[in-house]
Amino acid sequence: MNPRARLAGIRRVLRKEDVRSLSRRYFVANGFDGTLTSIGVVLGAYMGGGVEDGLMVIGIGLGAAIGLGTSGIWSVWEIERAETSREQASLESAMLTSLEDTQLTRDFRNEQIVLALAAATGPVISILVTLLPFLFEGVFLSMFQAVLLSIALGILLLATVGAYMGAISKQRWYVAAIRMGLAGFVVAIITIFLPG
Amino acid sequence: MAKIRRVVLDVLKPHQPNIIPFTEQLTEQEAVTGVTSKLVEIEEKVRTIRVTIEGEDLDMDAIEARINDLGGSIHSVDEVSCGQEVIEDPWLANG
Numbered sequence: 537m538n539p540r541a542r543l544a545g546i547r548r549v550l551r552k553e554d555v556r557s558l559s560r561r562y563f564v565a566n567g568f569d570g571t572l573t574s575i576g577v578v579l580g581a582y583m584g585g586g587v588e589d590g591l592m593v594i595g596i597g598l599g600a601a602i603g604l605g606t607s608g609i610w611s612v613w614e615i616e617r618a619e620t621s622r623e624q625a626s627l628e629s630a631m632l633t634s635l636e637d638t639q640l641t642r643d644f645r646n647e648q649i650v651l652a653l654a655a656a657t658g659p660v661i662s663i664l665v666t667l668l669p670f671l672f673e674g675v676f677l678s679m680f681q682a683v684l685l686s687i688a689l690g691i692l693l694l695a696t697v698g699a700y701m702g703a704i705s706k707q708r709w710y711v712a713a714i715r716m717g718l719a720g721f722v723v724a725i726i727t728i729f730l731p732g
Numbered sequence: 733m734a735k736i737r738r739v740v741l742d743v744l745k746p747h748q749p750n751i752i753p754f755t756e757q758l759t760e761q762e763a764v765t766g767v768t769s770k771l772v773e774i775e776e777k778v779r780t781i782r783v784t785i786e787g788e789d790l791d792m793d794a795i796e797a798r799i800n801d802l803g804g805s806i807h808s809v810d811e812v813s814c815g816q817e818v819i820e821d822p823w824l825a826n827g
Binding site: 627630632633635638 | 745748774775800803
């Protein structure tokens with residue numbers, strides 16, 4: 537399939553509410569994982585000692601981003617492939633005909649691409665955001681300030697996503713924001729009091 | 733060969749794409765001037781629709797290929813109008 541047709545297909549599946557809703561869930565769920573992982577990694581690296589500069593923390597964080605991003609894209613691709621294969625087989629049995637190479641199966645593939653990308657970009661973006669302060673470590677932030685700012689950014693990110701989810705579900709956005717942001721605090725406190 | 737002006741097709745299709753994009757995309761076919769789809773029956777996984785397509789010189793092979801590409805399959809051709817103009821069925825007109 538040529539890139540233009542692929543893009544048109546992706547635009548078409550993005551008009552479906554169920555695809556938008558599912559990609560939102562994957563993005564938020566995996567972004568949540570990414571933010572909490574990043575807070576844990578940043579605090580763990582700082583408190584464990586041996587971290588000399590911000591670039592080292594960024595290196596460790598990027599490792600986590602690659603791991604979670606790959607996990608997101610791979611797992612969702614396989615999950616959605618299995619689900620759409622089952623759906624296609626069930627439809628073919630109801631239609632008494634093959635649906636191979638129809639717009640329906642092309643849409644299934646486009647949905648797989650959209651959902652896998654949503655699952656991968658969630659954690660990668662959230663980790664990159666929380667690592668940003670370490671770019672300025674040694675320039676106008678100390679390591680301690682960079683760690684604090686990174687945790688604050690992580691909590692802010694969680695709270696923003698919480699507020700958004702609260703708004704679209706017609707709940708009190710600030711309650712949803714506090715509930716999501718609290719997870720960042722919990723991870724930070726557990727990491728601080730971890731033995732060693 | 734006489735030009736095909738109107739066909740009425742009995743089509744079985746999955747629920748997706750739903751009847752609106754299904755009909756819109758059939759309208760994009762060359763020589764098609766209008767399409768009307770009417771829901772006939774809904775089952776658990778599929779639905780039957782009656783599709784009326786009008787145009788100046790309809791290409792039935794292209795229409796069938798497009799319906800198949802949209803996941804549908806033509807069960808029967810229920811009505812065809814050919815020639816210079818569309819003659820309404822007098823039995824239907826009087827009924």
